[in-house]
């Protein structure tokens with residue numbers, strides 16, 4: 530009797546181990562690729578990307594790119610504060626009180642504005658609360674020649690070419706540390722830097 534049960538007893542811990550390993554693998558990287566559906570389809574590729582003028586089949590000049598709007602026109606304060614900000618509806622309305630009045634999502638934007646309701650954007654890059662992060666420390670850091678060490682692209686990749694914002698990096702502890710450890714970054718690596 531007991532001989533028949535032994536293989537089962539051995540299998541249960543093995544099964545548990547497999548589950549634990551699987552959860553570990555999933556938890557190790559919960560963020561890369563995260564791209565929540567936003568309340569308005571706001572496309573960086575149409576706003577922030579460089580213009581790309583082409584001649585279409587009927588000989589008209591059409592812009593297949595964006596409008597080259599600088600990141601900081603919409604994301605203010607990354608130089609001063611811990612957090613970068615998302616644009617208020619007023620910033621959108623600087624243009625959209627007149628521009629794009631025939632576009633579906635521009636009409637949704639105007640509805641929010643007319644109701645005086647902020648747009649409930651969903652945060653895409655979101656570190657756990659126990660991690661200390663500061664945009665300004667990164668964007669103000671300069672090398673020996675006085676050149677900024679980092680720009681948005683170093684951490685957010687080519688957002689401007691994407692229709693939907695997606696976490697394009699590993700965005701976990703080793704992602705932070707891999708960069709902090711580079712000699713040219715001269716960034717601190719002790720635990721209290723990020724866990725205060």
Ligand code: HEC
Pocket residue numbers: 567571573576577598599600601602603604615616650651652653654655681682685688689693694
């Ligand atoms: C015309 C305004 C506008 C411009 C210009 C713009 N953005 Fe955005 N950005 C937004 C809005 C609105 C959102 C929130 C909606 C979303 O996440 O898709 C956003 C979201 C983001 C996010 C994700 C924020 C989060 O929740 O994690 C990043 C990163 C970002 N933008 C970076 C950039 C960079 C880098 C540039 C310049 C290359 C840029 N943006 C240019 C309006 C803008």
Ligand code: HEC
Pocket residue numbers: 569570571572575576596598603616620621622623624625628629630632633634635638
């Ligand atoms: C500096 C001017 C400017 C600002 C600021 C701006 N936009 Fe636009 N947006 C444009 C232009 C130009 C177009 C293209 C309109 C067209 O093709 O008729 C456009 C198009 C759009 C479209 C339609 C895209 C499509 O082709 O369907 C949406 C949606 C949109 N914007 C949302 C926003 C939101 C949300 C904000 C604020 C976060 C914003 N825009 C800020 C200039 C701006």
Ligand code: HEC
Pocket residue numbers: 600601604607611612613614615654655656657662664667668679680681682683684685
């Ligand atoms: C060193 C890497 C790094 C650089 C450089 C960087 N970011 Fe970020 N960004 C992050 C991280 C990490 C977060 C998530 C912060 C959090 O959840 O507390 C973030 C979040 C954001 C957000 C969401 C709002 C917030 O602050 O949580 C926006 C918008 C954003 N970044 C825009 C930008 C723009 C625009 C630039 C360039 C001017 C830029 N970032 C440069 C790493 C970076």
Ligand code: HEC
Pocket residue numbers: 656660661662663666667670671678679683684700701704705706708709714715716717722723
């Ligand atoms: C692409 C490179 C890069 C990435 C990725 C990066 N950092 Fe940094 N970090 C730096 C640089 C450069 C500095 C500034 C070093 C200096 O000038 O002292 C810095 C400084 C900091 C500081 C400020 C230390 C202080 O108080 O002066 C904190 C906190 C920090 N990083 C946290 C993070 C966290 C958390 C992440 C990941 C979510 C991260 N960093 C990702 C390059 C990076």
Ligand code: HEC
Pocket residue numbers: 557559656657660700701702705706709717718719720721722723724
């Ligand atoms: C440059 C920033 C940075 C430094 C330095 C850093 N951490 Fe982290 N740590 C993070 C980030 C970001 C996370 C969140 C990772 C996630 O949720 O994917 C994290 C998560 C953790 C966790 C939670 C478990 C996990 O892996 O998600 C522990 C424990 C931890 N760190 C311990 C440490 C210790 C111990 C040190 C010093 C040897 C240290 N960290 C140094 C950024 C840092």
